[in-house]
Amino acid sequence: MKKGLVIALTFFLLLTGCSSSNESMKEPEYITELKELGYQQEVIDELTEKLTTEELNKLTEFDYVEVLLDILNSKDYKAENLEKYLKYYEAGMNGEAVVYIVNNDIHYTYNEKLVSIMNHEYFIAENLDRYMSYESDNTDFIVRAVNSNIDKEVFENLKTTDTAKNELMLVNKYYQLPSSYQNKNMVYLSSKYTNKSGQRLNKEAYDAFKKLVEAGEKEGIYIRAMNTFQNASTVEKNYTASDDVQKDKTVFRSGHSEHQTGLAVDVNKKGAKTEEEWISSKEAEWMQENAYLYGFILRYPEDKKELTGYDFIPCHYRYVGVDAATYIKEKNITFEEYYAYFVEQDRQIEQ
Numbered sequence: 001m002k003k004g005l006v007i008a009l010t011f012f013l014l015l016t017g018c019s020s021s022n023e024s025m026k027e028p029e030y031i032t033e034l035k036e037l038g039y040q041q042e043v044i045d046e047l048t049e050k051l052t053t054e055e056l057n058k059l060t061e062f063d064y065v066e067v068l069l070d071i072l073n074s075k076d077y078k079a080e081n082l083e084k085y086l087k088y089y090e091a092g093m094n095g096e097a098v099v100y101i102v103n104n105d106i107h108y109t110y111n112e113k114l115v116s117i118m119n120h121e122y123f124i125a126e127n128l129d130r131y132m133s134y135e136s137d138n139t140d141f142i143v144r145a146v147n148s149n150i151d152k153e154v155f156e157n158l159k160t161t162d163t164a165k166n167e168l169m170l171v172n173k174y175y176q177l178p179s180s181y182q183n184k185n186m187v188y189l190s191s192k193y194t195n196k197s198g199q200r201l202n203k204e205a206y207d208a209f210k211k212l213v214e215a216g217e218k219e220g221i222y223i224r225a226m227n228t229f230q231n232a233s234t235v236e237k238n239y240t241a242s243d244d245v246q247k248d249k250t251v252f253r254s255g256h257s258e259h260q261t262g263l264a265v266d267v268n269k270k271g272a273k274t275e276e277e278w279i280s281s282k283e284a285e286w287m288q289e290n291a292y293l294y295g296f297i298l299r300y301p302e303d304k305k306e307l308t309g310y311d312f313i314p315c316h317y318r319y320v321g322v323d324a325a326t327y328i329k330e331k332n333i334t335f336e337e338y339y340a341y342f343v344e345q346d347r348q349i350e351q
């Protein structure tokens with residue numbers, strides 16, 4: 001009995017001991033205040049890990065900031081700007097946007113256009129001023145348009161195509177191939193794959209094209225190459241000989257044609273002689289549906305004229321590799337948009 005009493009007494013002392021030490025660890029006032037502002041316990045736990053006591057006290061002077069953790073976790077977060085972030089924070093703006101605006105000392109006043117642009121899936125920070133000065137009410141279009149450079153004059157202040165990007169190089173009205181450019185990795189097409197003799201493609205593009213043709217034939221689809229690689233002087237001659245209305249619409253200037261890279265192929269049905277035979281053929285439909293599986297994209301679609309700067313060219317396919325082609329097809333974007341956001345910004349596609 002005595003032994004039992006000692007154990008019970010020890011327990012009692014332990015319990016009261018515990019509770020009295022809890023009593024002495026009173027919750028700091030700023031924690032109580034943060035809770036009152038609406039911060040959840042787990043957010044407060046993370047905040048106390050990341051911030052100093054002084055900073056936590058500072059927080060209590062502001063209203064609840066919904067994206068506070070996004071701000072703190074942003075790769076560009078700067079502790080010395082914390083107060084400015086808190087001051088700038090406006091409902092609806094994401095954490096990245098707040099950090100970007102404050103870090104870069106941007107003085108746009110908060111407005112819906114700014115928020116909508118900065119939250120866009122393809123927002124590129126360095127284009128912000130151009131987005132803001134582009135006149136349109138459609139912010140989705142603004143981001144896509146500026147990323148595609150269509151706010152700039154065509155064929156002026158040209159950038160040089162980064163040919164080291166290989167199958168992801170961009171050639172258009174703003175990016176020009178260097179005059180010295182020579183694609184060394186070129187191979188002739190076997191007569192099985194082309195309606196015209198003497199056609200050449202980049203080897204990787206050709207290997208992919210062969211797979212595409214073989215896959216089509218298994219389904220009774222007979223696709224062949226028509227025009228493939230063209231050197232600068234051929235492009236020049238075709239341009240000069242073309243109707244004025246077609247120039248820079250469906251006919252490319254020298255230095256601005258993907259055909260100079262060996263990555264573009266104008267396709268048609270087996271045995272076809274004219275482009276008209278391609279339009280509304282079952283082969284054309286099959287290509288639109290399946291080309292991406294082999295790394296090809298319809299480069300100048302009907303509904304993307306404004307962004308690509310060229311009219312619909314139903315036969316012109318461009319090799320960009322399977323990953324890029326799949327993404328472009330799934331997201332229904334142009335190569336211009338893809339290039340600006342992923343290739344030029346060196347971003348990886350999120351899987």
Ligand SMILES: [Zn+2]
Nearest residue numbers: 264265266316
């Ligand atoms: Zn073409």
